[in-house]
Amino acid sequence: MNGRPRLKKKFGVAEIVLIFSILILVVVVAVPVIMIFLTAFFKDGHFNLAGVIQVLKQKDTYMALKNSLIIALGVTFFSTIIGVFFAWLLARTDIPGKKALNAMFMVPFMLPSFICAMAWKVLLSPRSGYINKLLMGMFGLSHAPIDIMSMGGIIAIETMYLFPFVFLQVSGALERMDPTLEESARISGASLGTITRKITLPLVMPSIVAGALLVCLYSLAHFGVPSILGTEKGIYNIPTKIYERIYASGGSYEAIRVGTILATILVICATLILKAQNLILKNGRFQIIAGKSMRPVVMKLRGLRWPLFFVCVLYLLITVVMPTVTIFLIGGLKTYGLSFAPRNMTWANYLEIFQLKMTRNAIWNSVYLSTSTAFVTMLAGMMISYVIVKMKVKGKFILEFLGVLPYSLPGTVIALGCILTWSGRFGINLYNTAGIIFVAYIARYMAFSIKSNSAALEQVSDSLEEASRSCGATHWQTLMNIVVPLIRPGMINAFFLIFLPALRELTTSVLLYGPTTRTIGVAIYALNEDGETVRAAALAGIALIIIFFGETVIKGALAKFDKTSRS
Amino acid sequence: MADIIFKNVSKSFEGKQVLKDLSFSIRSGECFTILGPSGCGKTVVLRLIAGFEIPDSGQIIIGDEVVADPDKGLCKAPEERLLGVVFQDYAVWPHKTVRQNVTYPLEMQNVPKEQRRERSQRAIDMVNLSGYEDRLPNQLSGGQQQRVALARALVANSDILLLDEPLTNLDANLREEMRFEIKEIQKKTNSTILYVTHDQEVALAISDRIAIMTPTGDFCQISDAETVYEHPVNLFGFRFLGVANCLRCTQKNDKTCLAEDGTPFVQLDEEYAFLAASPTFIAGFRPMDVQLSRTGDGFDAVVERCTLLGNIVDYRIRIGKTSFRVQAQTEDAIQNDIIFTAGESCKAIFDEMHWFEDDHTFEEVLV
Numbered sequence: 035m036n037g038r039p040r041l042k043k044k045f046g047v048a049e050i051v052l053i054f055s056i057l058i059l060v061v062v063v064a065v066p067v068i069m070i071f072l073t074a075f076f077k078d079g080h081f082n083l084a085g086v087i088q089v090l091k092q093k094d095t096y097m098a099l100k101n102s103l104i105i106a107l108g109v110t111f112f113s114t115i116i117g118v119f120f121a122w123l124l125a126r127t128d129i130p131g132k133k134a135l136n137a138m139f140m141v142p143f144m145l146p147s148f149i150c151a152m153a154w155k156v157l158l159s160p161r162s163g164y165i166n167k168l169l170m171g172m173f174g175l176s177h178a179p180i181d182i183m184s185m186g187g188i189i190a191i192e193t194m195y196l197f198p199f200v201f202l203q204v205s206g207a208l209e210r211m212d213p214t215l216e217e218s219a220r221i222s223g224a225s226l227g228t229i230t231r232k233i234t235l236p237l238v239m240p241s242i243v244a245g246a247l248l249v250c251l252y253s254l255a256h257f258g259v260p261s262i263l264g265t266e267k268g269i270y271n272i273p274t275k276i277y278e279r280i281y282a283s284g285g286s287y288e289a290i291r292v293g294t295i296l297a298t299i300l301v302i303c304a305t306l307i308l309k310a311q312n313l314i315l316k317n318g319r320f321q322i323i324a325g326k327s328m329r330p331v332v333m334k335l336r337g338l339r340w341p342l343f344f345v346c347v348l349y350l351l352i353t354v355v356m357p358t359v360t361i362f363l364i365g366g367l368k369t370y371g372l373s374f375a376p377r378n379m380t381w382a383n384y385l386e387i388f389q390l391k392m393t394r395n396a397i398w399n400s401v402y403l404s405t406s407t408a409f410v411t412m413l414a415g416m417m418i419s420y421v422i423v424k425m426k427v428k429g430k431f432i433l434e435f436l437g438v439l440p441y442s443l444p445g446t447v448i449a450l451g452c453i454l455t456w457s458g459r460f461g462i463n464l465y466n467t468a469g470i471i472f473v474a475y476i477a478r479y480m481a482f483s484i485k486s487n488s489a490a491l492e493q494v495s496d497s498l499e500e501a502s503r504s505c506g507a508t509h510w511q512t513l514m515n516i517v518v519p520l521i522r523p524g525m526i527n528a529f530f531l532i533f534l535p536a537l538r539e540l541t542t543s544v545l546l547y548g549p550t551t552r553t554i555g556v557a558i559y560a561l562n563e564d565g566e567t568v569r570a571a572a573l574a575g576i577a578l579i580i581i582f583f584g585e586t587v588i589k590g591a592l593a594k595f596d597k598t599s600r601s
Numbered sequence: 602m603a604d605i606i607f608k609n610v611s612k613s614f615e616g617k618q619v620l621k622d623l624s625f626s627i628r629s630g631e632c633f634t635i636l637g638p639s640g641c642g643k644t645v646v647l648r649l650i651a652g653f654e655i656p657d658s659g660q661i662i663i664g665d666e667v668v669a670d671p672d673k674g675l676c677k678a679p680e681e682r683l684l685g686v687v688f689q690d691y692a693v694w695p696h697k698t699v700r701q702n703v704t705y706p707l708e709m710q711n712v713p714k715e716q717r718r719e720r721s722q723r724a725i726d727m728v729n730l731s732g733y734e735d736r737l738p739n740q741l742s743g744g745q746q747q748r749v750a751l752a753r754a755l756v757a758n759s760d761i762l763l764l765d766e767p768l769t770n771l772d773a774n775l776r777e778e779m780r781f782e783i784k785e786i787q788k789k790t791n792s793t794i795l796y797v798t799h800d801q802e803v804a805l806a807i808s809d810r811i812a813i814m815t816p817t818g819d820f821c822q823i824s825d826a827e828t829v830y831e832h833p834v835n836l837f838g839f840r841f842l843g844v845a846n847c848l849r850c851t852q853k854n855d856k857t858c859l860a861e862d863g864t865p866f867v868q869l870d871e872e873y874a875f876l877a878a879s880p881t882f883i884a885g886f887r888p889m890d891v892q893l894s895r896t897g898d899g900f901d902a903v904v905e906r907c908t909l910l911g912n913i914v915d916y917r918i919r920i921g922k923t924s925f926r927v928q929a930q931t932e933d934a935i936q937n938d939i940i941f942t943a944g945e946s947c948k949a950i951f952d953e954m955h956w957f958e959d960d961h962t963f964e965e966v967l968v
Contacts, residue, residue, distance in 0.1 A: 498694060506710040
């Protein structure tokens with residue numbers, strides 16, 4: 035309302051900030067994407083479809099595409115089953131310890147999947163995996179019973195850490211679902227089993243599909259797990275293939291061009307997935323959110339109560355506790371390969387992390403890059419959401435489009451776009467500097483920020499701002515005095531939605547890092563690749579501590595601060 | 602001086618014309634109400650004055666100053682107009698206490714610090730919120746929040762107060778109380794008030810003048826409350842100002858009869874003789890303006906329904922094939938022995954009858 039083009043226009047701070055944030059979106063998001071498409075489809079100024087087809091016909095790129103799809107589908111399938119099962123178990127049965135279990139099921143969300151993949155490789159690699167060796171010793175087997183470094187292994191590990199997407203969506207829907215829908219079925223004489231099949235399941239179907247598609251989107255473009263478990267065995271998906279091509283050729287233009295073609299495929303898949311999700315969410319949000327949160331019908335598990343509880347605990351032990359403990363134990367080993375006996379353990383590795391220049395730099399880089407990115411993206415996202423939600427300006431749809439575009443852009447794609455855009459072509463060369471990682475992070479996480487800020491802004495009714503204007507406050511004063519204080523929770527949320535993933539980012543950084551700009555993720559990855567498993571694990575352990583600290587302590591403290599400053 | 606003058610103001614949203622060539626003026630110091638059904642554009646008028654919207658064409662003048670004239674590329678920003686505005690949803694800032702809310706306009710207008718506290722306290726006292734200064738809005742009831750909004754609009758001593766349905770979200774008792782308070786405050790501050798509402802009771806109670814706005818965005822009548830109520834210029838205004846019976850009539854051999862079945866009805870006033878020329882016209886009357894009796898003069902009628910609603914009795918009466926509503930004070934009804942049972946016959950005398958052209962508003966359902 036306030037931003038309607040004023041005839042007698044004064045060029046205030048608000049307008050400058052507005053134009054600045056639009057510029058950010060265009061420069062940081064739009065240009066890299068356009069560069070990718072241009073590079074993929076044009077060669078020496080000519081449209082070059084033959085070149086595209088030629089790349090896709092090569093066996094290794096074709097295989098990478100196939101692997102990406104198989105992994106994505108497999109992960110989606112298993113994540114959906116596991117996610118729905120646990121969501122139902124925790125929301126709709128009388129399983130003991132619900133609250134604690136609910137919190138615990140969020141932990142896989144916090145764990146960086148590539149760190150866990152490292153742990154699993156240590157435990158289950160066919161040659162030297164600890165568990166494999168243990169099993170071989172126990173049963174006198176001649177070869178390893180479990181090979182984690184396979185397609186199946188990649189799917190299993192990704193599933194372990196991606197299923198919370200489904201779990202969250204479904205348990206949210208189950209909790210919000212109008213219990214009268216089930217109660218009326220019950221009164222009509224349906225058994226609880228029938229209700230679950232015929233009423234509950236169809237009603238939460240949209241949430242299930244929405245979660246499943248998120249998993250699919252994420253897995254399709256996932257770099258960490260396939261690179262740690264697959265590369266050694268020649269299993270590539272699209273992101274690892276792009277990395278391999280560029281890495282092997284030392285960053286040649288031709289390799290980047292092949293990368294952009296593969297990236298284009300990723301973008302197309304991602305766009306299709308998001309389209310499907312929008313369709314389903316639009317059609318599917320029927321009456322289920324009608325009721326207020328009331329106590330839903332709870333299924334009595336009777337004899338299965340404790341066994342199912344132990345299934346949950348066992349699942350968490352295997353997927354959360356075991357890899358985490360493994361990482362810390364490996365990090366404390368004197369030499370990789372020794373057994374976990376006290377005499378083989380040392381604190382030296384952990385201390386070394388802070389002494390070695392490379393690891394120290396990596397921690398520092400990650401911390402300041404994710405802090406600054408989160409801060410800048412939070413502010414820019416707030417400005418952009420403000421334009422999208424509150425202003426009635428022409429051409430706003432461009433912002434809306436650009437704002438959600440990064441959602442469908444896998445990290446690999448953003449990295450490639452940034453290489454193409456920021457390597458001097460437009461007069462700015464950020465290659466091999468922290469700057470290029472910074473702009474890439476902004477592009478990657480802008481959608482998070484816009485989403486969180488928009489949601490908060492939509493809660494602020496226009497009249498609150500108009501009231502301030504009519505009291506004599508300028509547009510800018512209104513923004514600072516009224517809007518920002520009211521959406522502060524949304525902004526803080528945006529900050530953490532960016533800060534925490536950025537802290538452990540790997541997919542994008544691995545294509546962008548320079549000799550002095552390794553991030554934590556890159557450093558762990560590089561150490562692991564170089565066979566320095568112990569150091570990699572020690573650094574990973576420290577990363578886990580930092581992430582855990584950020585997730586719980588800082589976030590909790592801020593939430594508390596926000597509450598007290600309000601009342 | 603704070604006259605507000607609209608000269609040929611037009612405004613459309615997304616191709617839909619809301620106001621077309623609207624001209625009127627609000628006199629300094631009066632309480633001017635725009636009364637109209639929802640969606641007719643009355644809030645747009647208020648928002649144009651406040652500066653939240655820019656007219657497509659025409660001029661808006663406040664006091665001696667043209668504040669909006671798109672032809673000259675002129676439109677003063679809302680913050681430069683310094684008006685007090687009260688919104689329908691209160692728009693009390695939830696993160697500020699009552700005092701902070703009320704002091705805000707003074708801060709923005711750079712009133713010296715020493716004066717702020719005193720002036721905000723005066724405004725808070727005026728709306729009877731003393732003692733609640735340090736509460737947050739979520740610790741207040743709806744009516745109290747409403748009063749915070751009012752105090753905030755009053756504190757800067759604006760000459761003009763714009764009130765957009767400020768009482769709609771309050772319960773009936775509070776609404777009654779608040780409308781007198783607003784009137785009181787106007788007397789104290791002597792400011793010009795523009796009040797926008799669809800509630801005819803509030804409009805009639807507080808206005809010096811009322812503008813009736815039709816769904817097409819025109820003012821069909823601007824007059825004082827009594828005139829608007831007693832002498833509506835058209836059927837729309839008549840129906841909008843209270844429960845109304847509207848019967849379609851026709852003139853047959855100089856006799857007025859009901860159009861539906863030709864039953865004779867009240868004779869058309871000579872003043873309105875011109876209506877006889879059209880095939881049909883409308884007889885309008887309020888339910889209270891019909892006297893019922895068991896015997897005596899009047900039209901033969903049948904009681905279809907008789908309901909005691911507390912202080913009034915509500916009837917449904919039929920003459921010929923046409924039914925209409927009648928109301929009587931319960932006390933009078935008991936005294937005159939006109940508590941009927943359904944199906945009884947009675948006599949009906951029509952005290953006051955309005956005559957209107959049969960226009961399209963007859964079929965429209967009013968909100």
